[in-house]
Amino acid sequence: MDVHISLHGRGDLAAQVYRQLLDAILDGRLRSGERLPPTRDLARGLEISRNTVALAYDRLVADGFLVGRAGAGTFVSAEPVRGRAAPKGVVRPRPVWDDLPLPQPMTPARYDFRAGVPDPRLFPMETWRRLVARELRVSAAGYGDPAGHEPLRAAISRHIGLSRSVHAGPDDVLITNGAQQALDLIGRVLIEPGAVVAVEEPGYPPARLLFRSLGARVAGVRVDGEGIDVTAIPGEARVVYVTPSHQFPLGTPMSLARRAALLAWAERRRAVVIEDDYDSEFRFGERPLEPLQSLDRAGRVIYVGSFSKTLLPMLRLGFLVAPASLAPALRAARQLSDWHGELPTQAALARFIDEGLLARHIRKATREYAARHAMIAEALAGDDRLLPLPSTAGLHLCARLAPDVSVRPVPELAVESLEAYYGGSTPEPGLVLGYGGIGRDAIPEGLRLLRSAMRRERRS
Numbered sequence: 001m002d003v004h005i006s007l008h009g010r011g012d013l014a015a016q017v018y019r020q021l022l023d024a025i026l027d028g029r030l031r032s033g034e035r036l037p038p039t040r041d042l043a044r045g046l047e048i049s050r051n052t053v054a055l056a057y058d059r060l061v062a063d064g065f066l067v068g069r070a071g072a073g074t075f076v077s078a079e080p081v082r083g084r085a086a087p088k089g090v091v092r093p094r095p096v097w098d099d100l101p102l103p104q105p106m107t108p109a110r111y112d113f114r115a116g117v118p119d120p121r122l123f124p125m126e127t128w129r130r131l132v133a134r135e136l137r138v139s140a141a142g143y144g145d146p147a148g149h150e151p152l153r154a155a156i157s158r159h160i161g162l163s164r165s166v167h168a169g170p171d172d173v174l175i176t177n178g179a180q181q182a183l184d185l186i187g188r189v190l191i192e193p194g195a196v197v198a199v200e201e202p203g204y205p206p207a208r209l210l211f212r213s214l215g216a217r218v219a220g221v222r223v224d225g226e227g228i229d230v231t232a233i234p235g236e237a238r239v240v241y242v243t244p245s246h247q248f249p250l251g252t253p254m255s256l257a258r259r260a261a262l263l264a265w266a267e268r269r270r271a272v273v274i275e276d277d278y279d280s281e282f283r284f285g286e287r288p289l290e291p292l293q294s295l296d297r298a299g300r301v302i303y304v305g306s307f308s309k310t311l312l313p314m315l316r317l318g319f320l321v322a323p324a325s326l327a328p329a330l331r332a333a334r335q336l337s338d339w340h341g342e343l344p345t346q347a348a349l350a351r352f353i354d355e356g357l358l359a360r361h362i363r364k365a366t367r368e369y370a371a372r373h374a375m376i377a378e379a380l381a382g383d384d385r386l387l388p389l390p391s392t393a394g395l396h397l398c399a400r401l402a403p404d405v406s407v408r409p410v411p412e413l414a415v416e417s418l419e420a421y422y423g424g425s426t427p428e429p430g431l432v433l434g435y436g437g438i439g440r441d442a443i444p445e446g447l448r449l450l451r452s453a454m455r456r457e458r459r460s
Helices: 013-026 039-046 050-062 125-138 150-164 178-190 205-213 256-269 327-337 343-354 357-381 443-453
Strands: 066-069 073-076 173-176 196-201 217-224 237-242 272-276 301-306 318-321 386-388 396-401 405-407 430-434 454-456
Touching: 013 050, 039 050, 050 066, 125 343, 150 173, 150 301, 150 318, 150 343, 173 178, 173 327, 178 205, 178 237, 178 272, 178 301, 178 318, 178 327, 196 205, 205 217, 205 237, 237 256, 256 272, 343 357, 357 386, 357 396, 357 443, 396 405, 443 454
Parallel strands: 196 217, 196 237, 237 272, 272 301
Antiparallel strands: 066 073, 173 318, 301 318, 386 396, 396 430, 405 454
């Protein structure tokens, strides 16, 4: 048992011990079947008489919360105890939280076509365990640098320099708990309440909701075949969030002309562009266009990356690369938020990158995801109810539905609707099909179920 008991004054000490043990049982800190320390040991630790503790135990036994077993000790009753809820209270959150449509987790399905889910079976878990175990043995205790483990920042700067042509040194990289925390830190540093933030429409819902939660007025800007329509960005916007390498969820890359136009717009308007390069590691075609960050000459782009898609979401590892003028504020925001991430995990990832294991994993995973992508694209190409959109990267592809087609829910099938990625404008019907969470052997049957779930609506 590891429940803290604090005695105040001399009063009725047995009653104090009774009340605090009862609270621990009712709150669930002491669980059914858990063994309590002998009365002699607890009395010694509290510096009170053994009889006082015994009296408290006896009262809890009489009330049915504890049970004594001869020769074994005293245990929390095996009968389930309903935990007590916190007071309902009258304090209300800011109004934005009353109507924020937070995403709900999808229930597991046999045929999982959810977007953005990597295949854990491709990850070299045994190698990762070895690296983490080593770091747990050698890592020093104490607080670390809010910017993250320096060898990891150096490893990331080299990796993204080679693979994505991002211009960054170790001091330009800040480690985060995934891309979502990176966006949160950027928002804390840049977004004033009431400020306008432009996002892609359709686009990544968690980013849109995060900016709203920070008090921003979020403006959806339509996306066409070349990327975000720069001419439609509100003039008062001071932050623009984009996914130029592999637009989420449509999958199309932003053209070079559109990238140049966006950078010129940001310089004229003194705005900041957040470039989320969330899954560009998995490419099935030609080398991608240069990221906005490498084309930026005015220091207007913040580059955000994540290992949640490349490796595993549970690792919660991401990073951002910001202009030097923002680095001190972002570092301070990280320190005020949660100080730093898990240093052993960061150190393990640094070795994973430096030993060439990340590059090897990406090559292996890319081959597998390319095969799944091709299977789905080929299967959909023969169905006039779906129009697959061009895509040569990532963990998902998007397909527009014919105007007269609807999809009914199927319990064994997890598939996302394109409509869910729109924030305000009239959505276009379609499906977002991920292939990280479903193996090649299951794809044919999963697509068969999908076809059977599609229905043509009769027109009057």
